[in-house]
Amino acid sequence: MRLSQILIQTLREDPAGAEIPSHRLLTRAGFIVKTAAGIYTYSPMMWRVIKKFAQIVREELDREGANEVMLPIIQPKELWQASGRWDRYVTDGIMFTLKDRKGSDMCLGPTHEEVMTDFLSSQVNSYKQMPVNCYQIQSKFRDEIRPRFGLMRGREFIMMDAYSYDADKKALDVAYQKMRDAYCRIFERCGVDYTVVQADSGAIGGAGSEEFMVIADSGEDAILFCRESGYAANVEKASSRLPEAPEGGEVAAMEKISTPGVKTVAQLEAFFPDWQAGRMAKTILYKAALAEEEKIVAVMIRGDLEVNEVKLVNALDARALELASDEDILKATGAEVGFAGPVGLSEEITLLADKSLKGRTNLLCGCNETEFHCLNVNLGRDTRMPEFHDLRTARAGEGDPKTGAPLEEARGIEVGHIFKLGTKYSEAMAATFMGQSGKPIPFVMGCYGIGVSRTPAAAVEQHHDDKGIVWPIAIAPFECVVAFLDKKRAEQIELAEKLYGELQEAGVEACLDDRPMSPGAKFKDHELMGMPVQVFVGRRAGEGIVELLVRKGMEKIECSVDDVRAKVLAALGR
Ligand code: ATP
Ligand code: MG
Numbered sequence: 001m002r003l004s005q006i007l008i009q010t011l012r013e014d015p016a017g018a019e020i021p022s023h024r025l026l027t028r029a030g031f032i033v034k035t036a037a038g039i040y041t042y043s044p045m046m047w048r049v050i051k052k053f054a055q056i057v058r059e060e061l062d063r064e065g066a067n068e069v070m071l072p073i074i075q076p077k078e079l080w081q082a083s084g085r086w087d088r089y090v091t092d093g094i095m096f097t098l099k100d101r102k103g104s105d106m107c108l109g110p111t112h113e114e115v116m117t118d119f120l121s122s123q124v125n126s127y128k129q130m131p132v133n134c135y136q137i138q139s140k141f142r143d144e145i146r147p148r149f150g151l152m153r154g155r156e157f158i159m160m161d162a163y164s165y166d167a168d169k170k171a172l173d174v175a176y177q178k179m180r181d182a183y184c185r186i187f188e189r190c191g192v193d194y195t196v197v198q199a200d201s202g203a204i205g206g207a208g209s210e211e212f213m214v215i216a217d218s219g220e221d222a223i224l225f226c227r228e229s230g231y232a233a234n235v236e237k238a239s240s241r242l243p244e245a246p247e248g249g250e251v252a253a254m255e256k257i258s259t260p261g262v263k264t265v266a267q268l269e270a271f272f273p274d275w276q277a278g279r280m281a282k283t284i285l286y287k288a289a290l291a292e293e294e295k296i297v298a299v300m301i302r303g304d305l306e307v308n309e310v311k312l313v314n315a316l317d318a319r320a321l322e323l324a325s326d327e328d329i330l331k332a333t334g335a336e337v338g339f340a341g342p343v344g345l346s347e348e349i350t351l352l353a354d355k356s357l358k359g360r361t362n363l364l365c366g367c368n369e370t371e372f373h374c375l376n377v378n379l380g381r382d383t384r385m386p387e388f389h390d391l392r393t394a395r396a397g398e399g400d401p402k403t404g405a406p407l408e409e410a411r412g413i414e415v416g417h418i419f420k421l422g423t424k425y426s427e428a429m430a431a432t433f434m435g436q437s438g439k440p441i442p443f444v445m446g447c448y449g450i451g452v453s454r455t456p457a458a459a460v461e462q463h464h465d466d467k468g469i470v471w472p473i474a475i476a477p478f479e480c481v482v483a484f485l486d487k488k489r490a491e492q493i494e495l496a497e498k499l500y501g502e503l504q505e506a507g508v509e510a511c512l513d514d515r516p517m518s519p520g521a522k523f524k525d526h527e528l529m530g531m532p533v534q535v536f537v538g539r540r541a542g543e544g545i546v547e548l549l550v551r552k553g554m555e556k557i558e559c560s561v562d563d564v565r566a567k568v569l570a571a572l573g574r
Contacts, residue, residue: 003513006044010525020218022460023150025469029529038147038155045529048477049456050158054137056189056474057160057450060182066133066162071115073139077105079114082429088319096141108141113425113447116163121431127167131175135162137452151457152413158452165443167435172444176420179448183212183416191472192459195412197223198233200310201419208420213412216461221412224394228405236310239390240407241399245278245302248362252376259373263338265303272364277303280364281357283340285324285332288316296324296332298345300353300386308393315352315389333368341366342383343374353386413458421445469530470552473572480568481531483513483522485538496537499564506565508572533571535564
């Protein structure tokens with residue numbers, strides 16, 4: 001391709017409001033143009049990048065026998081009612097909904113479990129037709145609360161979503177493993193450094209779910225990992241060995257103590273020098289939206305630990321959760337903020353506790369009376385017995401749950417997610433096949449997503465420098481650019497044309513920069529756009545000498561015309 005024929009518009013200045021490198025650089029390089037909040041137009045160069053990444057995805061999924069299809073973007077409400085998700089998605093506000101001219105409710109697909117399951121069950125009637133795995137690469141629509149970071153969190157974005165249908169759980173395990181292997185090859189090939197982490201599988205249960213994370217400081221997810229054991233998990237899901245805390249000792253009588261103005265764990269530690277945070281039980285009140293009602297829930301946890309709200313949502317099977325307001329707390333406990341506790345707590349409030357409190361004696365707790373706390377509280381004796389769950393946030397420095405070796409924390413960008421769904425959707429939607437016994441059986445499903453627009457942005461997060469993008473070769477818009485520097489010199493133009501032709505013949509995906517621009521502007525553009533290998537035909541063209549620049553590391557060498565082909569191939573790792 002000739003760059004004079006491609007729409008390229010780089011910017012001199014950093015765009016306003018771009019907080020992270022990929023957003024800044026993709027905008028400056030003219031690869032993306034904002035149309036509205038979280039909605040972007042991909043320029044010709046960016047579209048080349050996306051198509052190359054999508055091609056890698058296709059090749060690796062096809063190798064595992066998956067079928068590419070294209071499902072409708074507009075979906076009818078009825079399908080979402082059948083799965084039971086319509087109300088929830090509408091209340092969450094994540095779904096773009098619309099009405100057709102007849103007044104029927106529709107939505108723009110945020111995901112496609114319903115449509116795919118509806119399609120599959122019309123096609124597959126017998127266990128003999130399985131395993132089946134279908135995928136598509138298509139735009140998704142989610143009215144995200146905080147669209148930001150350019151392509152990272154869009155409201156319209158491109159996703160590969162795949163769905164596997166199997167006759168039983170064992171076959172699902174096989175399908176899942178194949179997708180996991182394909183994902184590893186995909187992210188390997190596109191040149192990003194990634195980690196597979198255990199992920200929260202939500203209210204659906206522990207069937208298994210893993211996320212593919214690109215490690216980058218700008219990542220929105222926190223992950224915990226252990227170098228020794230290889231354990232890695234999203235903080236939402238992670239567990240760790242319980243940090244030690246001082247024992248409470250022999251059960252003693254409860255005492256109520258006046259603690260004016262003492263509300264936080266730190267203030268309590270100062271007030272009661274003998275009682276470290278590990279001997280306290282703090283009680284946090286939440287407002288939880290449950291299936292039937294909104295409820296105030298009290299959650300107890302050791303004073304030195306923190307509640308993990310994702311685990312709490314799962315334990316409650318809640319739709320949503322927020323910290324109770326000061327007003328709610330006063331109404332529910334009769335005390336001001338800072339004095340809530342299990343002692344004398346109204347029966348109407350659900351009481352949960354983290355497992356860190358199980359079996360512990362003589363705790364320091366709030367007692368729902370402003371300006372008072374109780375010492376030597378024993379759960380079950382002085383209070384109702386709470387329901388115990390794992391509700392704790394694991395932290396860096398704590399031990400791997402199995403080996404105890406230290407956990408470290410890193411930030412990650414979720415580029416892929418694989419999920420054993422089981423029969424949640426097929427049961428709800430009565431999607432069945434004839435089993436060997438001749439009875440209808442619900443499909444056992446898996447679902448698998450890749451952020452097709454997010455992954456190239458994640459690659460930029462890992463591969464850039466102060467001059468611009470440094471594309472991994474596999475997803476660069478072109479592998480190599482050949483540019484003449486002086487448009488008035490016929491010998492430069494001729495030589496550049498010749499090298500461009502030769503490189504193409506050698507199988508290099510090359511482009512010719514034939515734009516009528518100054519040499520400095522061309523250098524800057526290619527630095528910014530991150531072309532992996534750059535050949536500049538300049539002043540010494542007459543002597544058969546050109547300059548070859550490898551973008552990664554910015555190494556520049558003079559090179560004889562006869563060596564260009566070999567040197568470019570070597571720089572591309574061929
Ligand atoms: P997140 O936790 O980042 O909101 P998710 O878990 O809701 O993502 P999935 O439903 O698992 O997302 O979607 C599959 C993949 O699609 C994700 O792994 C991610 O790479 C990509 N993706 C999800 N939401 C967005 C978005 N708003 N913009 C760009 N890519 C996205
Ligand atoms: Mg996900």
